[in-house]
Structure formats: C-alpha cells, structure tokens
Amino acid sequence: MIILRNVIKAYGSGKQALSGVTLTVPNEDFVFLVGGNGAGKSTLLKLLIRQEVATSGVIMVAGHDLKTLPDRRVPAFRQQLGVVFQDIRLFPQQTVEENVAFSLRVAGMDRRVGARDLVAEAMDLVGMSGYARRFPHQLSGGEQQRAAIARAIVRSPTLLLADEPTASLPPDVSWQIIELLGAINRRGVTVIVATHDRDVVNRMRRRVVELDAGMVTRDDRFGRFGTTASEQGAFKAQGAEWGEGGLTLPGVQGPNA
Amino acid sequence: MASVAGYAIVTAVVNLYRHGTQSASAIFATVVMLLVLNGFLLVVSTLNLAIQALEQKVNVIAYLKEDVDDETGEALRDRIGTVGSVVETDYLSRAAAMARLREQLADRAELLNMVSGNPLPASVEVRVRDASEVRKVAEILRAEQSVDEVTVPEDAVDSLVRLAQAARFGGAFTIIGFAGVTVVVIGNTIRLAVYARRQEIELMRLVGATDWFIRWPFVIEGMLYGIVGAVIVGAVTLLALGTVQGALLDVLKFLPIRSDPLLPLQLLVVTGFVGVGVGTVGSYVSVRRFLDA
Numbered sequence: 001m002i003i004l005r006n007v008i009k010a011y012g013s014g015k016q017a018l019s020g021v022t023l024t025v026p027n028e029d030f031v032f033l034v035g036g037n038g039a040g041k042s043t044l045l046k047l048l049i050r051q052e053v054a055t056s057g058v059i060m061v062a063g064h065d066l067k068t069l070p071d072r073r074v075p076a077f078r079q080q081l082g083v084v085f086q087d088i089r090l091f092p093q094q095t096v097e098e099n100v101a102f103s104l105r106v107a108g109m110d111r112r113v114g115a116r117d118l119v120a121e122a123m124d125l126v127g128m129s130g131y132a133r134r135f136p137h138q139l140s141g142g143e144q145q146r147a148a149i150a151r152a153i154v155r156s157p158t159l160l161l162a163d164e165p166t167a168s169l170p171p172d173v174s175w176q177i178i179e180l181l182g183a184i185n186r187r188g189v190t191v192i193v194a195t196h197d198r199d200v201v202n203r204m205r206r207r208v209v210e211l212d213a214g215m216v217t218r219d220d221r222f223g224r225f226g227t228t229a230s231e232q233g234a235f236k237a238q239g240a241e242w243g244e245g246g247l248t249l250p251g252v253q254g255p256n257a
Numbered sequence: 258m259a260s261v262a263g264y265a266i267v268t269a270v271v272n273l274y275r276h277g278t279q280s281a282s283a284i285f286a287t288v289v290m291l292l293v294l295n296g297f298l299l300v301v302s303t304l305n306l307a308i309q310a311l312e313q314k315v316n317v318i319a320y321l322k323e324d325v326d327d328e329t330g331e332a333l334r335d336r337i338g339t340v341g342s343v344v345e346t347d348y349l350s351r352a353a354a355m356a357r358l359r360e361q362l363a364d365r366a367e368l369l370n371m372v373s374g375n376p377l378p379a380s381v382e383v384r385v386r387d388a389s390e391v392r393k394v395a396e397i398l399r400a401e402q403s404v405d406e407v408t409v410p411e412d413a414v415d416s417l418v419r420l421a422q423a424a425r426f427g428g429a430f431t432i433i434g435f436a437g438v439t440v441v442v443i444g445n446t447i448r449l450a451v452y453a454r455r456q457e458i459e460l461m462r463l464v465g466a467t468d469w470f471i472r473w474p475f476v477i478e479g480m481l482y483g484i485v486g487a488v489i490v491g492a493v494t495l496l497a498l499g500t501v502q503g504a505l506l507d508v509l510k511f512l513p514i515r516s517d518p519l520l521p522l523q524l525l526v527v528t529g530f531v532g533v534g535v536g537t538v539g540s541y542v543s544v545r546r547f548l549d550a
Binding site for chain 1: 264271272275276456457460461462463464465466467468470
C-alpha cells in the first residue's frame, strides 16, 4: 500500500516539483503515471524509493514512513522494492546473470538455497533464459530492459516502480515490456509505471494518474492516456462518477474496491 | 560478514580486470610516482652519507704537554675513544710526529737541518661522528691535565654544521613534500577511476546496497592498485638500486662513502606503505564522496 498525503517537493530554487499530491495505491494495483515533461512523474518515483525526501506531507510505502525513515534503514527499505529505470542502468561490466543476481547479493539472499533458481526463474519470466552469459552491450534495448526487469523482480518485491521503461524502444518491444509488467502485476506485485507512451496506456486500460505542474489532475480507474472531455461525458452518461479514487463506473470493481 | 568480505575481494579482483584501462592508469600513476619518490629517497640518502663523510673528516687534535709519556698519551686516546660521538682516535708520539714531519719535508732537507732536537709535542687525534659534536669533544680534551692545547677547525665545523642541518632539513622537506605530491597524484588517479563509475555506485544504492557493501570492493581494488604498483616498483628498485647507487657514489668518489645496507629495505618499506596506503585510503575517500552525495 502506498499513501501520499499533501506531498510537496520543492527544490532550492523554490520551484515546486510536486504541489500537494494526495494519492493512494492499494496492494496489487497497476498504475500509469502520465503527464508532460516536468509534470512531476519522476520526482514522485524518486520520493517513493527515498532517492529524495519530500519537503512536506506524508509518504507511506509498504508500512514505512519515508519522511522519518533513518538513512541507515534506507537500503533495507529499497531491498523490498523493484525499480526499473528509464536509462535501463545495467552494470556494464557484469553479465546478465550477474546483474540479476546482484539484487540478491545486495540483500544477502545470494547464499540461500535456491538463489540460483530465483535468478533463473526471473530470467525465464522475462524471456532472457538464453542470455545469462551475455554482457549488456551485446543486447538490444528491449533485451536490456528485460534484463533490468528481471533484476527488479528477482527478490520478489511487493512493489515495482518503473520510470519510462519503454522510452526509446520500438512500439512492438514497448508493448512486450508493458505486457511483461502486466504479467508481473498479475502475480500480486503492485506496479507503478511513469510513461509518455500513449499507445501502451490506451491498450492496457489500467488505472491512470495524470500529473500536471506537480498536481494530480486526473485519476481514472480504467483510463486512457489523455481522456478527452467528450470521452468523460460519455463515461458520465453511463453513470460514472468522479470520486476520491478517480472516475468509477457502476458495476465495475476497480482495484481500489 | 565472511560472505561480504569474500564478495568484496572477488568483485575487486574481477573489477580490476574488467575495468582494465582505469586499473592500468591507476597502477601506472602509482608506479611512476613511487619510482620518482624512491629516486628522491636515494639521492637524499646519498647526500646525507656524503655530508656525514665530510663531517667525519674534521679532526680535533689535542697536543700533550712536553712531560707526558707515551703510556699516559695512549691512556688518553683510549679514554676519549669511549665517548659516544667519537668514531676514531689516534695517538701520535713525539717521535712519530717527528718521523711524519721528516717524511713530509723529505725534499726540503735544509728546513729540517734548521731544527735541532725534537720540538714537536705528542698528540691525540680524534674524529667524531658529526660536526656538531666537535666542540663538546674538544671541551672534554681541554679538561684533561695532560693536554696542553686543543685545536679545532672552527670555520670548517661551523660550515659543516650548517651544511648538515640544511641537507637534513632540505632532504626531509623534499621527501615529505614529494610524498605529499605522490599521495595527491595517486589519490586523484584513483578518484578519476571511481568517478568514471559513479553511475554504478548510484545504481547500487538505488537497488538497496548499503554503503559498506558498495565501499569494500572499491577499497580493496584501491589496495590492489597499490600492491601491484608497489610490487613492480619494489622489483625495479631491487634490480636497479645497485647500478644507480654505484653511479651516485662514483660522482662522490672523493669521499669515503659506503652504501647504507639498510637502504633497500627502507625503500621497500616506503614503497609498500605509500603504495598500499594511498591506494586504500584514496579509494575509501573517493567512494565516500559519492556515497555522501
């Protein structure tokens, strides 16, 4: 469960990257964070992994109050998460298998019985079984992102955060990556994806939280990338209502239900 | 803990190999700086030996009273030889002094003919370890009843004391200064190597690595730079020391300098400590900078 209450993030210049964000993400939800450049998507993800600290407000992630979480406990907190980065960020001098296993090693899980199986299972899940001995530079962009996802999920996190995971990938590969994240979500992992990719958001029809100038301007349970006013009218004609959790349709049980 | 230590060592060795260019740069810088540092040490050490040899050339001569017999003179020689700073003593009887004069003036017989009897006094000649001790030994000799007069080459002593102090301070200052430069150059090279991997460090933090989990492999890698560099420099030093030192001593062959048998050991110890120390501490400090960011 992720809870944000009136979160403000301001930088030294006084500019607010987030201006009072309030948001609840229940367990096993799948959320697209959308918005233009500078809307606050990446800042929000950085706050969620405690890469940055909010100026004010409350952020609770998996039972941790990130505002008061001591620095020494941040590594243990991050070990509960899976993170996928826009620029992929595999260790260039490690093989795919070593990259994936690194997550286990960091958490001290690499010596447990079955650790190798966990690595193999994660690589199998993302379709990278045959690439164990390859180095990142020997992989395509899509394969690299799959390897990064394997690294993110190998510790069986309850929350997976992905910042623009399909950026600079061809459309068909982007869709494969998003489908992969959907499959991971179906295994019970909460997934939050910040993206610019209109097509994948529209095809997935999952919860969409839109940010604009650091504020949540839309929170649709089964949204599209940019829901037009006419589309909203059509939803409302079917009895949909805007509530705290966004647009809800009668008879449809959303993830927040 | 053992697991983390094992991981850190294996990772450090693997990274040393995989980041070959950075490793080679850091090791190269270490080797060059340590070789130059050793060169400085060798020159300063030889200079100090030369000064020491010059200092030991200063003689304090105690001329004995006319009625002092050889037995008393020899006893004085033996007594003064036990003073800590005295390295050599010699007793010259009146007869021996005359014989030496005759030898020195062998081609000026007319001068010797003007001398009747033996007007030369017996003497005790003393050489001390360094020039600053000369006056102290002279005072001890002056206090002896059998001594008539003590001569000390005052100007030479003053000049030598100043020269020796300048050489020692200058040498120490140069060595410390250059050791500082060595530390900065090697440290900066390692910092550049770590800087090139700052994104790697940032990524490790984001996936939940603790600071020490990140730091250990870098610290050991830095230590390995130092060990490899020190081994190379140690081998080169042992192989080349005899030749280089021989050339230096050849330049100063007018002085009775013997090479310091402890010098190779001193150079190896300095090489090891500076190389491994700077490599280790340099890595620690460099990584810490990124961890604190």
